[in-house]
Amino acid sequence: MKRHPRNVPEHKPHLRADVAWALHQILDVGKSTNEILPIGIARYQKAEDKAWFQECLYGCLRDVPLFQHWTNLLLTKSLDNKGKIAEKLIMVGLFQLHAMRTPDHAAISETVNAVKIAGYPRYSGVINAVLRRFLRDKIAQIPIDVPHIRYGMPKWLLKQIRIDYPDTWEPVVKKSNEKPPIFLRINRLAVEPEGYIETLKSNGISFEKLSEFSIKLKQNINVTELPGYADGAFSVQDYAAQHSARLLDPKENESILDCCAAPGGKASGIYEYCPNISNLLAIDSDQLRVNRMIDNFKRLTHTADKLQVRLDDASTFSTLDDQQKFDRILLDAPCSATGIIRRHPDIKWLRKRADIDALVAIQKKILEQAWQRLKEGGTLLYATCSILKAENVEQICWFLSTHSDAEWIKIHPDESVNQPGWQILPGEKEMDGFYYAKLRKRQT
């Protein structure tokens, strides 16, 4: 089970210095934006500073190879091994000059100032020179023909996406680098959906209604400022993930297991879809994420006893009674998260090729264990936010070929016996990349 030590910048709050710190934490130390972003934005009061921090951090993360390529072109000699923060500040400076509306002189002088605040004043000259040379030599206009730099991807991942999607890899990669929209799932147990939609309209919020309970925001907004947030009127959930409850299709009096459940987006959706279930057990192996799930359920007012949250490892289920079985199981497996790179660009740099084999192995283990916990005649919905075939269609083909009591249930017209499961690609109907496969356990 995971522990999470505390980690904050040592210098006083300064946007550019803080983004460089965050980039260092992610790219050199290996932390995720999920951990680092909240620490960074908590250092600012104003909404525009929080937004600037996020835009700059995510913008740098989307195009790391490009900024590294430019840095290599511009530096006359490489930085020494104390220059990690300076290197990240060059990235921050280049991103501002290339993609942000900051005036050039302010971008350069504030970035030079940041390196002093971050405690590395001896790099101020080199940062100043590199950023000025970037503008003077019109470096951004030099064509780039190296694929992984052009597409802002690690080499191994670009190669794998090209293997998995020989015809459509280019839009898949491009969409993965675009900013995604925000989708909301209205909590029908807390508010009356039509009434809530009217509230959004009367507050001047621009949105598109996708279904009775689903909307896509058409403006960039801090969701905590939307009406009803604190009262649990909605969850923020990508539209691809919102399909999970309908596909699992829980029924009255059934027992449900969500075995990799935190922070509870899909579990709460399942409960809202069918509150008359007998019980829903939401398990996760990460204590911090379990805590977040508890908080989320409270905000959504999902406090019924039938909704239970538990810390456990789904590859062993050590807290379950030997005989405890469920009518329906959602297995939203730990995965490469390659379908949600547009929301979490750090994934591109944190994931390594070797992680995929390890993830496939743990998915197999959890699938095996979850299957043991499914009643005969019960259904299991396997889901990932991955686009890699090894974690999706190949995983399900393996499972079907090794479990004679497993029967594939078609949920989407594109599925076939050789290609079971519904693969949503990033950007398809504006959704995240996602995979669903539904299996039934035969009665013996």
Ligand SMILES: C[S@@+](CC[C@H](N)C(=O)[O-])C[C@H]1O[C@@H](n2cnc3c(N)ncnc32)[C@H](O)[C@@H]1O
């Ligand atoms: C894709 S996320 C789940 C997202 C969640 N279903 C939702 O919709 O909010 C995968 C989760 O699996 C959890 N996990 C990883 N390995 C696990 C294991 N062996 N047992 C239980 N949970 C695990 C992770 O902590 C993570 O929260």
